[in-house]
Amino acid sequence: MGLWLDSIVPVAANWISHAHSDHSRGGHGRILASPETIRFLRLREDEQILAGSVIEPMECDAPVSLPSGAVITAKPAAHITGARQLLVEFGGERLLYTGDIKLQKPLLGAETEIVPCDHLIIESTFGLPVYRFLTCEQAAERIVRFARECLSEGSIPVFLGYPLGRGQEIVYTLCRAGIPTAVHGAIARLIPAHEESGYQFCGWEPYDAANMPGKAHVVTPGFRNTLEASGKPVRIAYVSGWAAVDNARARSGAEELIPYSDHAGFQELLDIVDGSGARRVDVVHGYTETFARILRERRNIDARAAMVGVHVEDD
Ligand SMILES: [Zn+2]
Structure with missing residues (x-):
């Protein structure tokens, strides 16, 4: 039996690095993931996702031995709450799979641990030099400032955020600043699961179309048109790594662009690679060919673009 990493097709045993849908599909015999x-x-x-599977929660830094003799260990990854890297030790070699990751501290979730390894599998969603992101402190300051500016002039600040991760980060930031906040249902339904991880969300309420003034709104990107069609004085902010590029305003329809991501920017990716000391790197997701070429040319590393859903162990 082999162990697969974020396989999107059913396999006998699969490590799920985090709960975003492009990394987590169902139908596996065994699922290993963080609690x-x-x-x-x-x-x-x-x-x-979990129906019919044997579920094996893995705590950080608690090694698990596989039948082949390989030892796997979950390591913290900054991305969304619960995201983990996976270290695989086998035959004297250390392989690390980052999953989705950033190096800067996130607003919610763990901080990344740099793990020394021989062979690194890293993502490259933003693997071009143009991608540089705000720190979480800078992003929080921009979010709060925009919300207060809008509310003071009588308009309604609307933040676009994905249902798992970014949405809760924005709500968390607004709540901590004491700003009244209304939350779209797709984002609100995952707030209690974040509270179970120890984060407190105070003072938010469910989105109510009949009662919008005086509150910041956090909604999914697909809900923007509905709010703009409401006739209310809404002003849109887009909090995303994609907000770092010149055409983001046109693409998102937002007037305020806040380039903050749950993925690493280009320099962060290089820093993770450098910190790992890996001499072989497989690059998955995003700018794989370009980032692998940059690693070969600038770091003299054996780097290549790879497919997602990686098989790491056989017995
Ligand atoms: Zn993700």
Whole structure:
């Protein structure tokens, strides 16, 4: 039996690095993941991810031996709450799979641990030099400032955020600043699972179309048109790594662009690679060919673009 990493097709045993849907699909014989990721997967509405699978929660830094003799260990990854890297030790070699990751401190979730390894599998969603992101402190300051500016002039600040991760980070930031906040249902339904991880969300309320003035709104990107069609004086902010590029305003329809991501910017990716000391790197997701070429040329590393859903161990 082999162990797969974030396989999107059913396999005998699969490590799920975090609960975003492009990394977590169902139908596996065994699922290994952090307890927080398992909690989020149980709440997924689109499919019963965990149905019929043997579920094996893995705490950080608690090694698990596989039948082949390989030892796997979960390591913290900054991305969304519950995200983890996976270290695989086998035959004297250390392989690290980052999953989705950033190096800067996140607003919610763990901070990344740099893990020394021989062979690194890293994502490159933003693997071009143009991608540089705000720190979480800078992003929080921009979010709060925009909300207060809008509310003081009688308009309604609307923040676009994805249902798992970014949405809760924005709500958390506004709540901590004491700003009245209304939250779209797709984002609100995952707030209690974050509270179970120790984060407090005070003073928010469910979105109510009949009662919008005087509150910041946090909604999914697809809900922007509905709010703009409401006739209310809304002003839109887009909090995303994609907000770092010149055409983001046109693409998002937002007037305020806040380039903050749950993925690493280009320099952060280089810093993770450098910190790992890896001499072989496989690059998955995003600008794989370009980032692998940069690693070969600038770091003299054996780097290549790879497919997602990686098989790391056989017995
Ligand atoms: Zn992700």
